[in-house]
Every structure is written in structure tokens, then in C-alpha cells.
Amino acid sequence: MVVSTNLSDAEVDRLFHALADATRRDIVRRTVEGELSVSRLAEAYPMSFAAVQKHVAVLEKVGLVTKVRHGRELRVRSDPDVVDRARRALDELAEAWQGRVQRMADLLDSPEGD
Amino acid sequence: MDLTIDKDLEAATLTVVATFDHPVEKVWDLYADPRKLERWWGPPTYPATVVEHDLRPGGVVRYFMTSPEGERFHGRWDVDAVDEGKGFETRDGFADADGNLVDGMPVSTMVYTLEATDTGARMTCVARYASTEDLAKVLEMGMEEGLAASMGQMEAVLAES
Secondary structure: OOOOOOOOHHHHHHHHHHHOOHHHHHHHHHHHOOOEEHHHHHHOOOOOHHHHHHHHHHHHHOOOOEEEEEOOEEEEEOOOOHHHHHHHHHHHHHHHHHHHHHHHHHHHHOHHHO | OEEEEEEEOOOOEEEEEEEEOOOHHHHHHHHHOHHHHHHHOOOOOOOEEEEEEOOOOOOEEEEEEEOOOOOEEEEEEEEEEEEOOOEEEEEEEEEOOOOOEOOOOOOEEEEEEEEEOOOOEEEEEEEEEOOHHHHHHHHHHHHHHHHHHHHHHHHHHHHHO
């Protein structure tokens, strides 16, 4: 089933801005495979810890990554809470079906459906 | 028309039960007739076009939905079982422009059941994903589609300049 999530122009702009930087794209790629601490990430780039932190913050703002605390360590992952996303997916599917059933009823009531 | 929708997160399952004041045969036609199916499957903003329709065991139903920008999003049903006029079972997934299933994308099992009632018909649709992770991917897919559409627009603009 095709479900569409409509992003507003402003949201798409923010997403593109977030992904318009090579370091940020690399952070997303690396954290897809598993959580990484900000310090581990910082080791990978020729820039300061603070600069990497700023990049992470930009990605976090548009929801491309989330930060998870493990004890003293702050880890980054690019997969926001699976359960939350699944719940939203179910909500969207339910909404899609609400529309479908209404259209089915309308079609049955129309002369063509008969 | 009466509608109840049950969302089961742990089972990654959506159950839709709808009653109609029309006979079962008419409701069956909404699936069996591709021209009727495309009238209700997609919302008015993303109308569906059914390009292949073989509602028999082993058959395939292919469709695409068109975004307001004209972008096409393809889907397909692989039909596993059909009880003519009473129900059918399909696997519903994301397809590419050639109608092939996209690897790694979630596929849901859809079981449709139609029954006669005193006043018409009851339709039950149970859509089940393999896991909560798969269900979550449906949402990501939507986001990727939005991104893909925007990318396409960007390319078009760049090609013009």
C-alpha cells in the first residue's frame, strides 16, 4: 500500500539544507548502521568536537538523527524510535482506510456503483 | 456505512471492518472491476490508476498513484488466494516503475473477507506486516517518496537553467 507523508515546502527546505553538507550526510550514513557516540564521530572528521556537535544538532532538528543517552555517553542514531514510527504508520494507514471506506460507500450509492 | 478500525502495534496489524447497505456482490465488484477499484483506492489528491488486474490465485494487480506534482508511486498486489465473491488474500508491496517489487521494502499481507448481513454486506480487511520494524519503514518510505519527488523537481529546475 502506498502511503504518502506530505512534507511542507518549509520541511523539505530544512531537510535539503541538513543534507546539503558532506559531513552531515556522512554522519547519517555512519549512524544508520548503529549508534555512535559524538566523540567517536568527532574522531572521524578533521574538525573540533564542537563543530561535529553542531552538525549533529542540525540533523537532529529535522529528525534525521536522534540522541540517546547511555550513562555518561551521548550516542547518535539516525533511526528515530521505531515504535513511534510504527505507531505513526498505523495511524496513517488507518486514516487511508477511513478515506477508502468512505469512497467505497459513496461509489456504492452512486448510479455507477450499482 | 459503519466503520471500525483496530490498530495493533505489537502484532503490526491493522483490522478494518466496514458495513455497507449494499449486497455483497456490489462490494465485491469494487475490487473485481479495475475501473471501480481505482475510483476508491487512492485519495482524490493521489488518484490510483490500475494498469494490470488479475484477481486470481497467482495473479498480479499493479497500480500507481499520482501525486499533485505528477509523480507516480507504484504498488502491486500478488494474489495468493481467491474465494470468488467472498474474499481474497494478497501481498501488497512497493513497486518500481516496471512493476517489480522494490527490494527491502515492507510487504503487508492483506486478507479481505466479505459477508452478507441482514442489511447488506460486511467487509473485513486485515493488513499484517512482518514486524514493527517493517511497519515503521512504511513511514520512512513515505518520507523518501517526498524527498524523491522534491529531488525530481530540483533536477528539472537545474536542467532548465
